[in-house]
Amino acid sequence: MKTEQVVLAKRPEGIPSDDVFRYETIEVAKPQENEIMVESLYISVDPYMRGRMDDSESYVAPFELDKPIVSHIVARVIESKDSNIVEDDIVVGRLPWRKKMTVNSAEVTKVTNHDIPIYLYLSVLGLTGQTAYHGLLKIGNPQPNETVVVSAASGAVGSVVGQIAKIKGARVVGIAGGQEKTKYIKTELGFDEAIDYKDSNFAQNLAQAVPDGIDVYFENVGGEIADEVFKHLNQFARIPVCGAISGYNDNEISFGPRIQPILIKSQALMQGFIVGNYADDFPQASKQLAQWVEENKIKTKTSIMDGFENLPHAFRNLFSGDNFGKQVVNVENDI
Amino acid sequence: MKTEQVVLAKRPEGIPSDDVFRYETIEVAKPQENEIMVESLYISVDPYMRGRMDDSESYVAPFELDKPIVSHIVARVIESKDSNIVEDDIVVGRLPWRKKMTVNSAEVTKVTNHDIPIYLYLSVLGLTGQTAYHGLLKIGNPQPNETVVVSAASGAVGSVVGQIAKIKGARVVGIAGGQEKTKYIKTELGFDEAIDYKDSNFAQNLAQAVPDGIDVYFENVGGEIADEVFKHLNQFARIPVCGAISGYNDNEISFGPRIQPILIKSQALMQGFIVGNYADDFPQASKQLAQWVEENKIKTKTSIMDGFENLPHAFRNLFSGDNFGKQVVNVENDI
Numbered sequence: 258m259k260t261e262q263v264v265l266a267k268r269p270e271g272i273p274s275d276d277v278f279r280y281e282t283i284e285v286a287k288p289q290e291n292e293i294m295v296e297s298l299y300i301s302v303d304p305y306m307r308g309r310m311d312d313s314e315s316y317v318a319p320f321e322l323d324k325p326i327v328s329h330i331v332a333r334v335i336e337s338k339d340s341n342i343v344e345d346d347i348v349v350g351r352l353p354w355r356k357k358m359t360v361n362s363a364e365v366t367k368v369t370n371h372d373i374p375i376y377l378y379l380s381v382l383g384l385t386g387q388t389a390y391h392g393l394l395k396i397g398n399p400q401p402n403e404t405v406v407v408s409a410a411s412g413a414v415g416s417v418v419g420q421i422a423k424i425k426g427a428r429v430v431g432i433a434g435g436q437e438k439t440k441y442i443k444t445e446l447g448f449d450e451a452i453d454y455k456d457s458n459f460a461q462n463l464a465q466a467v468p469d470g471i472d473v474y475f476e477n478v479g480g481e482i483a484d485e486v487f488k489h490l491n492q493f494a495r496i497p498v499c500g501a502i503s504g505y506n507d508n509e510i511s512f513g514p515r516i517q518p519i520l521i522k523s524q525a526l527m528q529g530f531i532v533g534n535y536a537d538d539f540p541q542a543s544k545q546l547a548q549w550v551e552e553n554k555i556k557t558k559t560s561i562m563d564g565f566e567n568l569p570h571a572f573r574n575l576f577s578g579d580n581f582g583k584q585v586v587n588v589e590n591d592i
Numbered sequence: 593m594k595t596e597q598v599v600l601a602k603r604p605e606g607i608p609s610d611d612v613f614r615y616e617t618i619e620v621a622k623p624q625e626n627e628i629m630v631e632s633l634y635i636s637v638d639p640y641m642r643g644r645m646d647d648s649e650s651y652v653a654p655f656e657l658d659k660p661i662v663s664h665i666v667a668r669v670i671e672s673k674d675s676n677i678v679e680d681d682i683v684v685g686r687l688p689w690r691k692k693m694t695v696n697s698a699e700v701t702k703v704t705n706h707d708i709p710i711y712l713y714l715s716v717l718g719l720t721g722q723t724a725y726h727g728l729l730k731i732g733n734p735q736p737n738e739t740v741v742v743s744a745a746s747g748a749v750g751s752v753v754g755q756i757a758k759i760k761g762a763r764v765v766g767i768a769g770g771q772e773k774t775k776y777i778k779t780e781l782g783f784d785e786a787i788d789y790k791d792s793n794f795a796q797n798l799a800q801a802v803p804d805g806i807d808v809y810f811e812n813v814g815g816e817i818a819d820e821v822f823k824h825l826n827q828f829a830r831i832p833v834c835g836a837i838s839g840y841n842d843n844e845i846s847f848g849p850r851i852q853p854i855l856i857k858s859q860a861l862m863q864g865f866i867v868g869n870y871a872d873d874f875p876q877a878s879k880q881l882a883q884w885v886e887e888n889k890i891k892t893k894t895s896i897m898d899g900f901e902n903l904p905h906a907f908r909n910l911f912s913g914d915n916f917g918k919q920v921v922n923v924e925n926d927i
Contacts (some may be wrong), residue, residue, distance in 0.1 A: 375675075479850055485852075498852050499856070501852035511850045513848075514847055517814040518836050524865050526864075527862045529858060
């Protein structure tokens with residue numbers, strides 16, 4: 258049986274162009290003992306993957322050239338040699354970008370709750386939800402009536418961060434780009450304030466939105482937006498540093514005001530993290546997140562792009578500011 | 593009775609020039625109930641005071657214009673209206689820069705251990721020792737065989753940080769300016785490595801001194817030295833941010849590589865602090881520090897400049913890189 262895969266053809270400079278990705282036709286192996294054959298339904302594209310495309314030391318190994326790109330995928334089982342898994346089961350795992358593939362069943366997790374859209378296992382019920390949960394609660398530790406600011410607030414992580422902060426009783430200010438997004442986080446997600454970083458009065462609007470200063474800043478973007486936020490930190494502010502997407506496609510190091518004087522002045526804490534640091538607590542967090550989703554306390558938005566051929570396009574969307582909510586690619590009709 | 597005082601005559605730009613300080617002759621009040629009259633013996637000059645000379649919001653209120661400059665002073669009691677304090681008692685407190693003064697006895701602490709030089713109550717047994725102790729142990733939390741790097745390593749705080757890290761079993765690398773200082777911290781204080789930041793091969797020498805990366809960086813200086821250190825952070829590195837002396841006299845904000853990508857890559861923690869954050873633990877730390885000093889596990893160096901008239905000069909010395917160890921001014925012969 259033949260299938261298609263997407264490999265890393267070359268290392269990108271800046272935003273990955275089409276020739277960074279190469280489509281290939283390959284053979285799918287027959288499943289052996291403890292293996293399953295699956296077909297991809299939804300493929301996740303995530304900003305952190307940009308780092309893996311570079312050939313530099315990081316917290317995750319770089320993607321290898323001429324090998325498939327890997328991300329989280331929700332897939333349907335089409336053949337099983339594992340007694341715990343049957344045809345038509347839905348599984349999720351970190352898998353190569355292939356339409357069909359045979360994998361060891363230990364590489365995937367079976368999805369048991371079918372009352373919610375299965376692509377949520379790539380967002381709020383998957384790694385982006387876990388990222389928001391642990392980064393906010395373990396590092397940010399928001400208290401009732403504290404002011405929490407989150408950047409990229411309409412994104413997969415930021416939107417969940419803001420809603421969890423609301424559940425914890427904090428006053429939440431989201432930063433996002435454009436009126437559609439700011440309106441969404443304020444009216445649909447219930448943020449207290451939403452600031453458009455594209456507005457020429459951004460700095461002034463931000464200052465007005467945080468009259469009592471900032472106790473927690475959940476950092477997703479870095480760059481000049483963050484520089485502006487840092488001007489309002491309260492004493493003992495906490496800054497979970499989850500991402501710095503503004504610089505992911507830069508070839509040069511981003512310069513800004515050095516942070517040391519700011520941290521001393523506020524006696525603030527800034528901590529970088531990756532979701533894997535909290536793997537031991539994933540099961541407990543999954544349960545809590547699923548409950549909040551079912552109770553409609555956490556709402557989500559997913560940008561679904563159709564077609565296996567659109568994976569590069571969907572990935573680039575993450576950096577254009579055009580995507581809204583969690584970006585996934587639906588490939589279920591591409592068999 | 594008349595005495596002399598030093599007031600802030602104007603706010604400095606850059607390194608404070610002589611006309612920032614004004615000497616005045618004033619009257620000393622007679623002590624009333626619960627008051628004591630003291631004569632200054634040793635006056636502390638400390639880098640953090642530079643921030644108080646500016647008229648900007650900070651963690652401590654700015655010095656007021658035309659009011660005396662204030663720092664820690666070791667003084668001798670010459671008259672007492674407090675039943676717990678007698679003439680010739682030695683006291684220490686945060687006091688105005690005056691040769692003689694009358695203060696409420698609650699503003700000072702009596703020095704009970706006279707087996708060690710009393711000016712150590714301005715350094716290792718005073719706030720700089722407390723700063724080193726709490727910043728290193730509460731935030732840095734060095735473990736045996738971890739690599740600890742400290743900047744301004746021959747200074748009042750840095751020298752104590754390095755020696756406590758050695759007591760805790762860490763491998764300690766100090767950064768200081770010039771061969772005299774690097775030789776001192778390596779041969780006299782027992783640091784494992786000492787790197788001269790003035791050496792043109794600083795970056796390379798630092799890299800060679802931390803073959804296993806850096807687990808704790810105790811930050812005293814900021815600027816380009818720190819930028820270089822950040823290239824070697826290990827996963828889960830901890831960075832107590834105590835000072836950023838390189839920029840204290842700058843009128844403009846210091847720019848450097850933004851820190852967010854570095855913190856994410858290492859999942860590092862960076863925390864600004866001031867010693868007052870740990871006031872509840874001062875008594876326990878005082879006892880421990882005094883024990884280490886008596887056991888000769890912590891050695892100290894004090895730069896003593898004579899003469900009340902030299903306070904401005906001694907203060908400027910902090911920023912020239914010329915001072916060595918804790919800088920104090922001896923005024924006991926200036927009565």
